[in-house]
Amino acid sequence: xxxxxxxxxxxxxxLLALWELLAQTQLINALIIPPxxxxxxxxxxxxxxxxxxxxxxxxxKRALAGYLLAAAVFIPLGIFMGLSPTVYxxxxxxxxxxxxxxxxVMIPVALLFFGLGDEMKVFxxxxxxxxxxxxxxxxGVRGVDWVLLNTARSFGLSRGKIIWQVILPxxxxxxxxxxRVSLPIMLILVVISEMVGSTDGIGYFVxxxxxxxxxxxMYAGMLALALLGYTLNxxxxxxxxxxxxxxxxxxxx
Amino acid sequence: xxLLHRVNWLGWSSFVSLLVIWELxxxxxxxxxxxxxxxxxxxxxxxxxxxxxSLTQHGLVTLGRFAxxxxxxxxxxxxxxxxxxxxxxxxxxxxxxIELLRPMPSVAxxxxxxxxLGIGDGMIVSVTIYASxxxxxxxxxxGVRNIDHTLxxxxxxFGLSRWRILWQIILPGASPYIVTGxxxxxxxxxxxxxxxEMIAGSKxxxxxxxxxxxAMNSANMYAGIVVVALLGYALNGxxxxxxxxxxxxxHGMMARQxx
Numbered sequence: 001x002x003x004x005x006x007x008x009x010x011x012x013x014x015l016l017a018l019w020e021l022l023a024q025t026q027l028i029n030a031l032i033i034p035p036x037x038x039x040x041x042x043x044x045x046x047x048x049x050x051x052x053x054x055x056x057x058x059x060x061k062r063a064l065a066g067y068l069l070a071a072a073v074f075i076p077l078g079i080f081m082g083l084s085p086t087v088y089x090x091x092x093x094x095x096x097x098x099x100x101x102x103x104x105v106m107i108p109v110a111l112l113f114f115g116l117g118d119e120m121k122v123f124x125x126x127x128x129x130x131x132x133x134x135x136x137x138x139x140g141v142r143g144v145d146w147v148l149l150n151t152a153r154s155f156g157l158s159r160g161k162i163i164w165q166v167i168l169p170x171x172x173x174x175x176x177x178x179x180r181v182s183l184p185i186m187l188i189l190v191v192i193s194e195m196v197g198s199t200d201g202i203g204y205f206v207x208x209x210x211x212x213x214x215x216x217x218m219y220a221g222m223l224a225l226a227l228l229g230y231t232l233n234x235x236x237x238x239x240x241x242x243x244x245x246x247x248x249x250x251x252x253x
Numbered sequence: 254x255x256l257l258h259r260v261n262w263l264g265w266s267s268f269v270s271l272l273v274i275w276e277l278x279x280x281x282x283x284x285x286x287x288x289x290x291x292x293x294x295x296x297x298x299x300x301x302x303x304x305x306x307s308l309t310q311h312g313l314v315t316l317g318r319f320a321x322x323x324x325x326x327x328x329x330x331x332x333x334x335x336x337x338x339x340x341x342x343x344x345x346x347x348x349x350x351i352e353l354l355r356p357m358p359s360v361a362x363x364x365x366x367x368x369x370l371g372i373g374d375g376m377i378v379s380v381t382i383y384a385s386x387x388x389x390x391x392x393x394x395x396g397v398r399n400i401d402h403t404l405x406x407x408x409x410x411f412g413l414s415r416w417r418i419l420w421q422i423i424l425p426g427a428s429p430y431i432v433t434g435x436x437x438x439x440x441x442x443x444x445x446x447x448x449x450e451m452i453a454g455s456k457x458x459x460x461x462x463x464x465x466x467x468a469m470n471s472a473n474m475y476a477g478i479v480v481v482a483l484l485g486y487a488l489n490g491x492x493x494x495x496x497x498x499x500x501x502x503x504h505g506m507m508a509r510q511x512x
Binding site: 005007008009011012015032086089090091092093094097098100101102103104105106107108109111112113184187188191192195196203206207209210215218219221222225226227228229230232233 | 261263264265267268271287288342345346347348349350352353354355356357358359360361362363364365367368369440443444447448451452458459462463465466471474475477478481482483485486489
């Protein structure tokens with residue numbers, strides 16, 4: 001295990017060294033593929049000057065707004081659709097019609113309604129995170145043990161209490177799965193929507209750097225995006241352990 | 254008769270009522286024309302564009318790019334995944350590189366691709382390959398690693414060559430995982446094709462939809478979205494069909510195990 005880790009890092013460093021060498025000796029066109037040392041230098045410049053953190057902040061505000069909105073709407077909807085076959089049938093066709101639409105295609109619609117502002121991105125992210133959250137919640141609710149539900153009913157718990165104290169905790173692993181699957185989708189869609197119609201944000205920053213031929217800056221932006229994706233994932237894991245600590249115990253059983 | 258029972262009447266009526274409300278609302282508020290044209294006008298635009306062949310042509314371009322990118326990424330990712338899953342050395346070498354690249358949202362590769370390949374089919378197909386490789390690769394690696402080692406050892410004992418072990422034990426054993434990866438890769442490939450067409454295309458459905466939006470032909474824009482949705486729906490259906498066919502043996506095996 002330790003050796004595997006060491007191998008991987010050594011291989012990465014070897015790759016970077018080879019890249020550096022090829023770029024420095026002009027064996028590959030350094031205008032298009034600048035050496036890693038230059039990319040890193042520019043990355044840290046942009047980091048300290050606050051430009052990259054600022055762009056990321058702008059993007060994350062939009063991304064989280066759309067993501068949380070989708071969770072706030074589609075977790076409850078998923079619970080009702082999972083509990084009641086009638087509610088499920090009512091929405092089924094509409095959901096099945098909207099789901100196969102590749103989310104970026106909604107960007108022009110959002111542009112039409114909301115223009116270039118934040119609302120446009122929030123809507124697109126809301127739309128694209130909706131389906132994994134909804135479908136996983138429905139699955140989760142349907143998988144709840146009936147004995148659990150009937151026990152709660154025989155103890156005379158109210159519907160609201162049953163939802164809060166029995167169903168939500170029981171299906172939280174699936175809801176978490178839906179939220180986890182949506183996380184990279186959220187990041188992809190914020191980047192796309194900023195590339196197609198924006199004047200700021202990290203997605204715009206990367207595409208704009210390419211258009212202005214600030215190549216090293218473009219790679220630095222991509223590095224920032226990779227780190228952002230990694231951090232978001234770690235943050236999600238951290239929050240999951242913090243808020244749903246019993247999930248881990250149950251998985252071990 | 255059976256079919257009649259299975260049709261979700263409630264769902265279809267709620268869907269149709271939604272369209273009727275849209276139609277009436279759009280007709281009652283002509284101000285909205287630019288954003289939300291009546292459904293009938295969208296269907297008319299769809300019919301005209303299909304008849305004129307323009308939408309069909311854009312659709313075929315998108316489908317061609319998608320097919321090329323998806324197919325190549327499947328071949329690449331499954332073979333690389335089998336290699337990385339089977340030989341620990343390769344995996345330990347590449348694991349860090351993979352961990353570093355994977356969390357980067359795949360669309361961020363588009364500017365690089367434009368720089369290296371210009372704007373054209375090659376660029377669009379390449380970014381599609383790049384993006385859909387990840388889920389297929391990761392799932393293939395997992396699948397190969399999760400194969401019961403007894404199976405491989407049995408194959409060895411019977412003197413099977415490495416090649417036959419790969420084809421007859423490893424790939425079938427990992428196929429449920431590979432199928433999952435391929436299914437995720439399918440929708441990602443469709444996302445990347447349409448996105449790349451929006452950012453740097455002069456053809457294809459992504460280009461058509463954004464172009465019609467900029468020209469304020471909202472009925473045409475919605476018509477384009479309907480076509481993309483149908484394309485997505487058809488590709489998913491085709492995938493499920495192929496999956497059921499290709500994995501038939503597995504259902505049989507599961508049933509036998511259960512019995």
